[in-house]
Amino acid sequence: MKPKIHFGEQLSPRGEQVRSALTSGPGIAWVTVFLLVPLLSIIVISFMSRGTYGDVQPHFTLENFKRFLGYGAFGFDPLYPKIILRSLLMALGTVTLCMMVALPLTFFIAGLPQRWKQVALMLVIIPFWTNMLIRTYAWQIIFSGTGWLARAAAALGWIAPGDALYPSALAVFVVLTCDFLPVLALPLYASVEKIDWSIAEAASDLGADGRRVFWHALLPQIKPGLMAGAILVFIPATGQFAIPDLMGGAKTVLLGNAIQQQFGFSRDWPFGSAISCLAMLIVMLGLWVFARTAGEEGRKTLI
Amino acid sequence: MATPVPAIEVEKLTRRFGEVLALDQINLSIQQGEFFSLLGPSGCGKTTLLRIIAGLDIPDEGKVSIGGVDAGGLPAHRRPVNTVFQSYALFPHLNVWENVAFGLRMKKVPPPEIEQRVRKVMALVEIEPLAQRKPNQLSGGQKQRVALARAIVNEPQVLLLDEPLGALDLKLRKQLQIELRSLQRRLGITFIYVTHDQDEALVLSDRIAVMRDGKVEQLGDAAALYEHPRTRFVSQFLGSCSLIEGRVKQRNSNSTLVETTLGELKTASAAPAREKITLAIRPEKVQLLPCPAVAGENRIRARIEQVIYVGSGTHYELRAGTQPLRAEVMNSHAGSNSFQIGQELLVCLPPEALIVLDD
Numbered sequence: 213m214k215p216k217i218h219f220g221e222q223l224s225p226r227g228e229q230v231r232s233a234l235t236s237g238p239g240i241a242w243v244t245v246f247l248l249v250p251l252l253s254i255i256v257i258s259f260m261s262r263g264t265y266g267d268v269q270p271h272f273t274l275e276n277f278k279r280f281l282g283y284g285a286f287g288f289d290p291l292y293p294k295i296i297l298r299s300l301l302m303a304l305g306t307v308t309l310c311m312m313v314a315l316p317l318t319f320f321i322a323g324l325p326q327r328w329k330q331v332a333l334m335l336v337i338i339p340f341w342t343n344m345l346i347r348t349y350a351w352q353i354i355f356s357g358t359g360w361l362a363r364a365a366a367a368l369g370w371i372a373p374g375d376a377l378y379p380s381a382l383a384v385f386v387v388l389t390c391d392f393l394p395v396l397a398l399p400l401y402a403s404v405e406k407i408d409w410s411i412a413e414a415a416s417d418l419g420a421d422g423r424r425v426f427w428h429a430l431l432p433q434i435k436p437g438l439m440a441g442a443i444l445v446f447i448p449a450t451g452q453f454a455i456p457d458l459m460g461g462a463k464t465v466l467l468g469n470a471i472q473q474q475f476g477f478s479r480d481w482p483f484g485s486a487i488s489c490l491a492m493l494i495v496m497l498g499l500w501v502f503a504r505t506a507g508e509e510g511r512k513t514l515i
Numbered sequence: 516m517a518t519p520v521p522a523i524e525v526e527k528l529t530r531r532f533g534e535v536l537a538l539d540q541i542n543l544s545i546q547q548g549e550f551f552s553l554l555g556p557s558g559c560g561k562t563t564l565l566r567i568i569a570g571l572d573i574p575d576e577g578k579v580s581i582g583g584v585d586a587g588g589l590p591a592h593r594r595p596v597n598t599v600f601q602s603y604a605l606f607p608h609l610n611v612w613e614n615v616a617f618g619l620r621m622k623k624v625p626p627p628e629i630e631q632r633v634r635k636v637m638a639l640v641e642i643e644p645l646a647q648r649k650p651n652q653l654s655g656g657q658k659q660r661v662a663l664a665r666a667i668v669n670e671p672q673v674l675l676l677d678e679p680l681g682a683l684d685l686k687l688r689k690q691l692q693i694e695l696r697s698l699q700r701r702l703g704i705t706f707i708y709v710t711h712d713q714d715e716a717l718v719l720s721d722r723i724a725v726m727r728d729g730k731v732e733q734l735g736d737a738a739a740l741y742e743h744p745r746t747r748f749v750s751q752f753l754g755s756c757s758l759i760e761g762r763v764k765q766r767n768s769n770s771t772l773v774e775t776t777l778g779e780l781k782t783a784s785a786a787p788a789r790e791k792i793t794l795a796i797r798p799e800k801v802q803l804l805p806c807p808a809v810a811g812e813n814r815i816r817a818r819i820e821q822v823i824y825v826g827s828g829t830h831y832e833l834r835a836g837t838q839p840l841r842a843e844v845m846n847s848h849a850g851s852n853s854f855q856i857g858q859e860l861l862v863c864l865p866p867e868a869l870i871v872l873d874d
Contacts, residue, residue, distance in 0.1 A: 413571050414604035416591040418669065419621035425592075428617070432608040 258485035266479030276486035292470070292487070296494060299467040302388070302456065303449035307396070307442050309389040314397040314441065318404040333401070340394050348458050351387045352378065355459070379461025387459050392449060396441035403437025443499065450495055467491050520583035522547045522673050522705035523568060528577035530563055530729075537563045538574070539729035545673075545707060545722075550699050552708045552716040555726035556752070561709045562601075564726075565675050568707065570594045582672050592621070597666035598675040601682075603658045605650040611661050612637075612646040618669040636668040639698070656687045667698075673705045680715065692718050713753045717741065725749050745873045747793065756795040757840045758872075763790055770866060777815045777835050782869035793872045800868035801842035803831065803854060808861040813869075817862045819854055833862065 223231065258276055263269045282290040321332045339347060354361045355377040366373040377383055407430060415429035431438075453468030465473075467487070474484030523545040530538040537560045545551045553561040566572040568579055570591030579586045586594055597618065605614050615637060619629045637643045640660040650658060659679060666674055679695075680688045696719050699706045710716050716723050717737045725732045725740065725748075733740060733749045744750035747758060761775035763786050771786040772779055773794060786792055804814070817840060821832035826846075831854065833840040840862065854860065 408602075408604070410600055410602050410604040411606060413591070414598070414600055414606070415617070415621075417569055417571065417596075417598045418618035418665070419592045421590075421592050424621065429606065432606070 254485040254488055257482050258489045260482045262480045262482050266481075268481050273482075276483045277490070279483060280486055280490060295465050295467060295470050296491070298464065299450050299491075300494070300498070302384075302452070302466065303446050305385060306388045306392055306449040306452075307445050309385060310392050310396040310445050311438065311442065313389060313393055314400050315438075317393075318397055318401040321401060322404045322407070333398075336394050336397050339390070344391060345454065345458075347391065348387060348455055351383070351390075351459065355383050378459050381460065383459040384456050387455050388449065388452065391455065392445045395444045395448075396438075399440040399444065400434060400437040403434040407433050439502075443502075446498075447495060450491070519547055521545055521580075522549065522582060523707065524578075524580040524583075525564070525568070526578045526580075528564070528567065528574050528579065530560070530567065530572065530574050536729050538567070538577075541577070541729070541731060543724060543731065543734075545705060548703050548705055550696070550706045550708065550719055550721045552710060552720035552723045553726055554710055554713060554716040554723050554752070555732075556711055559726040560729040561711075561726050562677055565598070565677055565707060565709050568673070569596055569598045569675050571598075595672040596675055597669050597671040598677065599662045599666050599679045601677045601679065603650075603662040605658060605661055605665070607650050609649075610646065611642060611648050611650075611653070614650070614661055615664045615668055617665060622669070632668055636664045639667075640664045640694075655683050656691065659683065659691065663695075663698075667702060667704065671704065673707060676706060676708045678710055679708075681710075681712075688715070695719065717753070723753075725752060727752075741797075743870060744795065747795075747872055747874055750795045750870070750872060754797060755841065756797060756870075757801070759794040759796070759838060759869075761792060761794060763792060771871065776838055780813055780864060780869060781866045782871055783867040784869075784871050786871050787873065793874070795870045795872055796840075796864055796868050798830070798841040798843040799845075800865060801833075801840060802863040802865065803842055803844060804861045804863055806860055810861065813864045813866055814861050815864065816859060819856055819858045819860070822854065822856055835862070 257268055259272055259274070261269050261271045261273045261275060280292045282288050282293060317336070321329055321336075324332055353359055356362060357374045357376040359377075362371065362375065362377045363373075365371050365377060366375065371377065411433065412425050412429040415425045420428055451468045451471075453466045453472065456464055456466055457469065471484050471487050471491070474480045474487060478484075521544045523543070525541055525543040528538050528541040529536070539560075541560075541564060553564060555561050563572060567574050568581075568586075570586065570589060570593075581589075581595060606617065609617065612633060615633045616629050619632060624632075634643070637646065640663055642657065642660045642664060645653065645657060645661070650661070653661065662679065676695075680691055683691065692715060695706075708716070708719060720737060722734065722736050723740055724734045727748055733745050735743075740749065740753050744753060744756070750756040750758070759775050759777065759780070761773040761780065763771060764774045764779065765772035766786060769783065769785070771782050771784065773782060773786070773792065775794070780794065782794060808814070810816075815835050817833040817835040819831055820834050821830075823830040823832075828843050828845045831842040831844070833842060842862070
């Protein structure tokens with residue numbers, strides 16, 4: 213009889229099952245306990261109703277979703293659609309501002325000599341090591357009436373001396389942009405670093421001026437990084453509410469604080485769940501539309 | 516009759532990269548419709564010169580005129596020249612058709628005309644079936660053709676080619692060389708071709724400029740460069756040569772007698788006005804005399820050290836005293852050249868084949 217060559221050991225079907233349970237089991241269990249179960253319970257709770265004392269009662273109802281869309285007890289009031297729209301606009305604004313800052317920044321860093329690149333990247337990342345809230349409080353100091361930025365603005369005659377620069381929309385967007393900048397700049401930098409400049413030269417050789425060289429030869433090359441960064445900023449920015457609260461003066465309700473309000477202060481878990489479900493749905497819808505328009509590369513970035 | 520305006524005129528062009536002098540006071544005049552090659556080893560400045568003509572690099576000193584017009588202030592995208600890049604530099608996100616149409620789109624040519632010109636050029640370089648493919652779905656040779664089509668569709672005054680066949684295998688290279696040559700004849704566009712491959716330059720060019728360390732070492736057509744190299748560098752870079760050092764012994768009106776370690780050699784050319792000179796001889800001009808042969812003018816005794824059979828011919832490495840010599844003999848008749856390693860024989864160096872070098 214010819215000796216059989218074994219590559220690795222032979223396992224019985226049962227043995228194989230045990231092994232795969234051991235290797236992939238913990239991961240599956242983690243995702244199930246901490247992601248799938250909470251997600252499912254939110255979906256289920258969103259169809260239930262609130263008891264008198266804020267408890268969740270298992271009566272099936274569509275009331276929460278109707279209320280969200282604006283059909284409340286007091287007639288039509290598009291409060292929540294407005295909140296959603298406001299959150300999306302704020303996220304889009306943040307993404308746009310981050311791109312406008314990150315594009316020149318990453319091209320600048322990529323053009324630096326090798327050892328300075330490391331330093332520059334470090335400077336981009338360092339703010340990330342600080343807690344977001346602490347950073348925001350630091351911004352409050354800078355923007356306050358006695359802060360150097362406000363004093364500089366006053367010296368230029370933009371505001372009255374002694375006035376603070378916050379709460380204001382400007383402060384909200386400045387802080388949001390600075391906070392999310394590294395999230396967009398890092399994947400973008402990875403793309404910018406890899407740019408094949410001979411393609412830009414080819415475009416210029418074929419009659420493209422500076423603007424069209426960027427549009428036709430550079431942008432397509434950095435698109436994957438730009439899109440990845442945009443998604444990474446867009447998703448958390450949609451749910452962001454601490455910064456608008458602290459820098460914008462807590463006057464505007466956004467998705468994040470609307471949800472927080474329902475689960476906390478209002479003790480209306482079913483309605484909070486309904487907002488969460490719809491928010492997730494809207495973000496996923498947005499990503500789907502994005503993937504369709506960005507084509508093949510966009511889909512690859514998403515996955 | 517007025518002399519026609521040169522396609523490219525380069526005057527005193529100098530380019531420094533830090534301490535390195537990439538181009539050193541280059542002067543060149545390239546005629547309309549010429550296939551002109553810049554030949555030299557890597558780092559000789561040939562690609563830098565091409566990039567300056569294209570407008571992709573800026574000279575420190577000097578002037579470039581394209582079709583008689585000073586191109587100094589013209590950025591790359593406004594120059595009537597196009598480049599075929601060494602790495603092809605095709606747009607990875609565009610398909611072949613869009614790649615070829617790119618230049619015309621940038622110039623805002625009306626779409627029906629774009630359609631027609633792209634189709635014509637794609638037929639010319641035989642890439643019509645690839646129209647919808649992306650560059651990453653093409654082979655090296657196909658990419659080469661697309662890069663060529665993308666450049667010539669713009670009907671440039673001058674086409675600049677930067678080692679376009681460098682990345683291809685030998686057989687494909689030979690085939691594309693022939694196609695390039697016939698394409699250039701048909702289109703009548705001036706081609707400036709950068710290469711480090713001497714065979715390629717010899718096969719393709721009307722004229723060749725051999726470059727070294729940022730200078731043009733010698734300029735001429737293929738035959739002139741091959742038959743009359745002026746320097747050691749040119750004689751070694753274009754083909755190979757055996758070099759023999761010697762002293763001028765006697766100058767005649769149409770010949771020179773040179774004293775060398777091999778004895779007295781007569782050369783048919785006039786010697787420069789100095790005593791120590793270098794003679795060069797092409798290996799195929801060295802005659803191996805069948806034994807028995809009698810000693811005579813320019814006949815020297817040598818020993819065969821190495822025999823290399825290359826199919827069409829046989830190469831012999833010889834040594835005459837301390838002087839190495841190389842000979843190449845065509846295998847025109849079966850078993851015609853049956854010299855053995857170690858054999859002593861007489862070698863003839865014909866006076867008209869002995870070239871006197873300038874350095």
